[in-house]
Amino acid sequence: MKLFHAEKLQSSDYAEIVSLLKAGGVIAFPTDTAYGLGADPFNNASVERVFSIKGRPENKPLLLLVESIAMAETVSQPPAFFYDVARHFWPGPLTMIVPAKPILLMKVTAGTNTIGLRWPIARVATSLVESFGKPITATSANSTGMPTPITAAEVRVQIGEGADALIDGGTLPFRAGSTLLDLTVDPAVVLREGPITREELADFFGERIRRSGE
DSSP: OEEEEGGGOOHHHHHHHHHHHHTTOOEEEEOSSSEEEEOOTTOHHHHHHHHHHHTOOTTSOOOEEOSSHHHHHHHBOOOTTHHHHHHHHOSSSEEEEEEBOTTSOHHHHTTSSEEEEEOOOOHHHHHHHHHHTSOEEOEESSOTTSOOOOSHHHHHHHHTTOSSEEEEOOOOSOSSOOEEEEOSSSSEEEEEOOSSOHHHHHHHHTTOEEETTO
16 A cells, blocks of 8 residues: 655645546545545446445445535536535535436445535545546545544554555544435435534524434
C-alpha cells in the first residue's frame, strides 16, 4: 500500500491516485467523519474489492461522494426538496438517500434502487472527486463490525494492505459516521444521527421529519 500525506499532496500525486482508481484500484482516504474506501463505482471488480476488503455483506449498499449538486444528478433522480436541503447542508457531513439512476451497478445500490450521496467539506475528499471527474465510493475503511477509523494507523490495523494507497490526513474530528437522511419518503427520515443533529434538521424542515422507527 502506497502512503501519501494529505498536507503534502501535489497535482502529480492526485494524478497518480486517479490513475489507480481508473485502473480498478482501491484507496483509503480521509473524509469529514471517517477514513473511507474509495473506488470507481462503475467498475464491478473495484466494487467487489471494496466489499472483500471490508468483509461487507452484499445486501448493504455503498454511499458515493460527489463534488456538486450537478454531479449528484448524474447518478440519481432526486426529489424536488432535495435541492433546498443540499444547498443548505452541503458541502458537509450529511448523506442523503435518493432514488438512483439505473446506470449504477446493482452491487453499489444492493438492489434498493436508491443511493446515498454526500458532498464532503474535507479538502482531500473533494479534490479527489474533482480530479476523478465522477463520484467515488466512500464506505468507511474498517472491517465490518469494527470501530470507524479516524486515523491512518487505525485503517492499517483493520484492513492491512488491502487497499492500493492510503492518504494520511491525521486524526479526524468525529468517530461517528455522517448523518444519514432518507429523502425517498415524505416526511424524510433520519436513519443515523451524526455531526448534523436531528434538531438541526427539524429546524430546517419545520419539524416535518422523523427518526427511524417513529
